[in-house]
Amino acid sequence: MNRTQRNLAYQAAALLLVFGAVALVVATASANLADRGIELGTEFLGDRAGFTLSESWLPYSPEDSNLWAIAAGIVNTLVISLFVAFFATFIGTGLGILRLSENALAKSFARSWVEIARNSPPILLLLFLYSFLGQVLPVADVVEPIQGVYLSLRGLAIPALDLQGMGWSVTGGVLLTLIGIGSVAKATASRQRETGLCPPWVKWAIAASALLWLLIIVLLLAPSASVELPKANGPDIVGGFILSPEFFTLITGLTFYTSGFVAEIVRTGLQSVTRGQWEAAYALGLSRGRTLRLVVIPQMLRVIIPPMTSQYINIVKNSTLVIAIGYADFMVVTGTVINKTSHAIEGTVIIIAVYLAINLSLSALMNQVNRRVQQGVG
Amino acid sequence: MTRAMKCISIGLLLGTALAGCSNGAKKESLVEKIKARGNLNCSGSQGIPGLSRPDEKGIWRGFDSDVCRAIAAAILGDATKVRFVPLNAAQRLPAVQTGEIDILSRTTTLTFTRDMAIRFVVNTLYDGDVVITRKADGITEPAKLGGRTICMQGGGSLVENALDELEEKHKFKMKRVYFDSTITARDTYFAGRCDAYVTDGLAAQSQIATVAKNPAEHSTMYAGDAIEPNGIAIPRGDDRLFDVARWTFNVLIWAEKNGITQANVDDMAKNGDAVTKRILGGDPAFGRSMGLDSKWAYNVIKQVGNYKEIWDRNLGENTPIKADRRLNKLYSEGGLMFPLPWD
Missing domain, CATH: 3.40.190.10 (Periplasmic binding protein-like II)
Structure with missing residues (x-):
């Protein structure tokens, strides 16, 4: 028997072991299921859900199906994760830069933030923050710090803009405008690379869209839209857009926790760019801002995108902690469905599959970004 | 045939062989498993005073906990041999299905949907x-x-x-x-x-x-x-455990109806009427039909007390809760509780 054959034999044996173990698990599980009279099936997904959600970004009522309830839960999870990812990236980057500052105060501020944030268990942060809010927010009555803005333990209420069903088209319009300005900026940059001249197209685009939006607001939105002011009713707040203490705690707590990690990633990224790069850029006459934007950050991104991907995936996973303080995320909703229908195994499979799908798409997306960053510099 | 296909077919063959052997085992009642294990796994809540909550020494106190103890006394002859597993509302049904606990006694309302998933035995408390x-x-x-x-x-x-x-x-x-x-x-x-x-x-x-x-x-x-009938529940398909749970609870009600208490049960076992003597150990047939010791009912009363004693100890006038028994009184006093006949 030569080495190749021997290696093949080892691999075959290992494979047999793995398949054997899997088969054993499946066999035992199905025997136990039959033993306990548990039937598997997916029909329950179409049945009436029959429970309410405290908060939902999708239109949802108890009359909807279990499947739709789970979908609403997934959207709630994604919304939380998006908010946290956005704020944590923003704040974390700032902190990472502060960590390298020459100013001792700024430096130690950033350092203590990072150490507290990443060394505390996230569930503890959430519970602490939530009970802290319970202690400091007014309980018995509602305070009005600014005209039209109300604050109490029931939440922070701001005047809501009622767009009479045009909300989605307005959101789409804003997105389109931003994409438009972005592509103009891109065209400007490539023009500059070719000719060395920087045409003022971006300024024109911003001015044009501002004018367009002014017209839209005056002619279309202003006549039909109305502002709904919150009102105090005893300790309660009625009307307006209410930011609940639960949602606030989640966003703040998870952002704080994640920002500590992001700060460290950004700091290592910055430090991985050698001093010589800075000096070379200065020698060419670039300002500090331009050096950062054109020389340092593109090189830093190559280093930080892979660990940032892990952080974004962690955010999605940590969002399951919201269960402790009453936000209806995917995990909570599926748990409720399991409890109501007793389809624990199918529910658990759904939970695993959904988190896998979310995190695999996230990492595929980030890998795409990573590839572009690597090419952009090379 | 590619290599991958070969591997899969080998795995499948192996799987079928293994599945064949594991299906052969005969189903055993949880009652036998509890005896072999020497303790009963029962549900605890997250801490509701009077129903189930650990006291300062870590001992679970409350009506629901005492119902668990009664069943442990019937099966094992020792009311202290209960391991309490704290569960929240969403965990309790899967905990029964997966065998994490043997008995669910934790303010769980009997509903059609739930009864299709686990097996409700008897209503122990009527609430709203x-x-x-x-x-x-x-x-x-x-x-x-x-x-x-x-x-x-x-x-x-x-x-x-x-x-x-x-x-x-x-x-x-x-x-x-x-x-x-x-x-x-x-x-x-x-x-x-x-x-x-x-x-x-x-x-x-x-x-x-x-x-x-x-x-x-x-x-x-x-x-x-609406009335919330809270009951005890067990996994489906275990007739033996169903018998034990239902008739243990019946002992509690029967004893209250007949004035048998922790204090007088010894006397009643010797000098009570014919039926009382039979049930408290004189007639081994009751216990034998369920695979239990002939003193099972005696042990329940002696170690845990009757329904009224359990209520008074945990929820009654001498506790801070001072709950009204309302529907949980005996039928003869205007409630919904009555003992099932023995013969």
């Missing part, structure tokens, strides 16, 4: 849904709950149905804030986050009596006229 509010807010009746904020346990707790009915009846909406634990929901209500806290009637009374800073500030009202 109660809303706790602050007297200062003037919410004196359910009709005044419109637009109010309500703290409650999420995860498919049944009190939600009562709220749905209220909303439908009065054509209003309430703002519901859910928590994974009824304890968090309660504390959040007491902190002032909500105008009301909704839970089972007995739990509500015990929370006000034992947790509220000033019990006099809070008032309770029934959310509707």
Whole structure:
């Protein structure tokens, strides 16, 4: 028997072991299921859900199906994760830069933030923050710090803009405008690379869209839209857009926790760019801002995108902690469905599959970004 | 044939062979497993005074916990051989299905859907849904709950149905804030986050009596006229355990009806009437049919007491809770409880 054959034999044996173990698990599980009279099936997904959600970004009522309830839960999870990812990236980057500052105060501020944030268990942060809010927010009555803005333990209420069903088209319009300005900026940059001249197209685009939006607001939105002011009713707040203490705690707590990690990633990224790069850029006459934007950050991104991907995936996973303080995320909703229908195994499979799908798409997306960053510099 | 296909077919072959052997084992009742294990795994709540909560020494106290003890006394002859597993509302049914606990005795209402998943044995407590509010807010009746904020346990707790009915009846909406634990929901209500806290009637009374800073500030009202029949439940398809659980509970009611208590059970076993003597150990046939010791019923009364003793110890006048027995009185006193006949 030569080495190749021997290696093949080892691999075959290992494979047999793995398949054997899997088969054993499946066999035992199905025997136990039959033993306990548990039937598997997916029909329950179409049945009436029959429970309410405290908060939902999708239109949802108890009359909807279990499947739709789970979908609403997934959207709630994604919304939380998006908010946290956005704020944590923003704040974390700032902190990472502060960590390298020459100013001792700024430096130690950033350092203590990072150490507290990443060394505390996230569930503890959430519970602490939530009970802290319970202690400091007014309980018995509602305070009005600014005209039209109300604050109490029931939440922070701001005047809501009622767009009479045009909300989605307005959101789409804003997105389109931003994409438009972005592509103009891109065209400007490539023009500059070719000719060395920087045409003022971006300024024109911003001015044009501002004018367009002014017209839209005056002619279309202003006549039909109305502002709904919150009102105090005893300790309660009625009307307006209410930011609940639960949602606030989640966003703040998870952002704080994640920002500590992001700060460290950004700091290592910055430090991985050698001093010589800075000096070379200065020698060419670039300002500090331009050096950062054109020389340092593109090189830093190559280093930080892979660990940032892990952080974004962690955010999605940590969002399951919201269960402790009453936000209806995917995990909570599926748990409720399991409890109501007793389809624990199918529910658990759904939970695993959904988190896998979310995190695999996230990492595929980030890998795409990573590839572009690597090419952009090379 | 590619290599991958080869591997898969080998795996499948192996799997079928293994599946063949594991299906051969005969099904054994949990009663036998409990005896072999030497202890009963029973549910605990997250801490509801009077129903199930560990005391300062870590010993579980409460009505639901004592029902577990009665069953342990019947099977093992020792009421202390119970391992309590604290569970929240969403965990309790899967815990029965997966065999994590043998008996579910934790304010669980019998419903059609749940009875299809696990097997309810007998109703041990009849309760209702109660809303706790602050007297200062003037919410004196359910009709005044419109637009109010309500703290409650999420995860498919049944009190939600009562709220749905209220909303439908009065054509209003309430703002519901859910928590994974009824304890968090309660504390959040007491902190002032909500105008009301909704839970089972007995739990509500015990929370006000034992947790509220000033019990006099809070008032309770029934959310509707629905009865919540709380029962004990076991995994489906275990007739032996079903028998033991149902008839152990019957011993509790029967003993109360016949005035048999912890204090006089020894005397009753010797000098009681013919039926009493038979059940308390004179006739081994009762225990034998369930695979239990002939002293099983005696052990239950001697170690745990009858229904009234369990109630008085945990929820009665001498406890801070002072709950009204209402529907849980014997039928002869206007309640819904009556013993099943033995012969």
